[in-house]
Amino acid sequence: MKRRTKIVVLGSALLLTAGVASAATASDAPRQREAAALTGTAELYRSAGDDITFSFDAHLAAKDKDDPMKATGTFEFSHYLNGSGARAEVEVDCLITGGKVAVVSGVITESDLPGAEGERVGVTVHDLGHHDRLGYSWASTGRPGEGDEPPRCVSSAPFEKVARGTGDFRVVPWQPEL
Numbered sequence: 373m374k375r376r377t378k379i380v381v382l383g384s385a386l387l388l389t390a391g392v393a394s395a396a397t398a399s400d401a402p403r404q405r406e407a408a409a410l411t412g413t414a415e416l417y418r419s420a421g422d423d424i425t426f427s428f429d430a431h432l433a434a435k436d437k438d439d440p441m442k443a444t445g446t447f448e449f450s451h452y453l454n455g456s457g458a459r460a461e462v463e464v465d466c467l468i469t470g471g472k473v474a475v476v477s478g479v480i481t482e483s484d485l486p487g488a489e490g491e492r493v494g495v496t497v498h499d500l501g502h503h504d505r506l507g508y509s510w511a512s513t514g515r516p517g518e519g520d521e522p523p524r525c526v527s528s529a530p531f532e533k534v535a536r537g538t539g540d541f542r543v544v545p546w547q548p549e550l
Contacts, residue, residue, distance in 0.1 A: 407437035443467035487517030494527030504539030
C-alpha cells in the first residue's frame, strides 16, 4: 500500500512540475513593446472650481511605428462649472510622443456640445508624475465646433496644471527609425 501511494504522489509531483514549467514558458514569452502610448486620467486645476477631466487610452502598435496616423484608441474630456458645461468622446487619429510628452488628436464622435461632433481636436500631455501638465488645440482656435479645426497631431503647449493627486498620465515614448 505504501509503495502505491509513493507512486501516485510521485506521479502528481511530475504533473505539477510539468504544469509549472509550461505556465512559466508561456508567461516568459517576450512581448513586443508598442511604438507609443498615452493613457491615464486627470482633473485640471482651476481656481474658480471648474470640474475639468481628461482621460486617454491611445496606442500606436509596434507594427505601425513608422506611421503615427495609424494610432488607435479614444480619449474623453469634460468641462463643467455651476451645473453647465459639456463632454466629448474622441476617436484617435494620430499619436506622437517624445520622451514624456505626447500629442494626440482625433475626431469627436459623441458630444453634448452643439456643433462639436465630427470636429478634430488635439491634446498635448507632459507626463511629470503627479504634476502632469496638459494643453489643447481649442486654447487658440476656439471651442470645438466654433473655431478652426487643427490638422492631425497638432495641439498647444501643455500650459494647464492637473489638480493635486490626479495626474496619472503615462506616456510611452515613440522611437521611430530615422
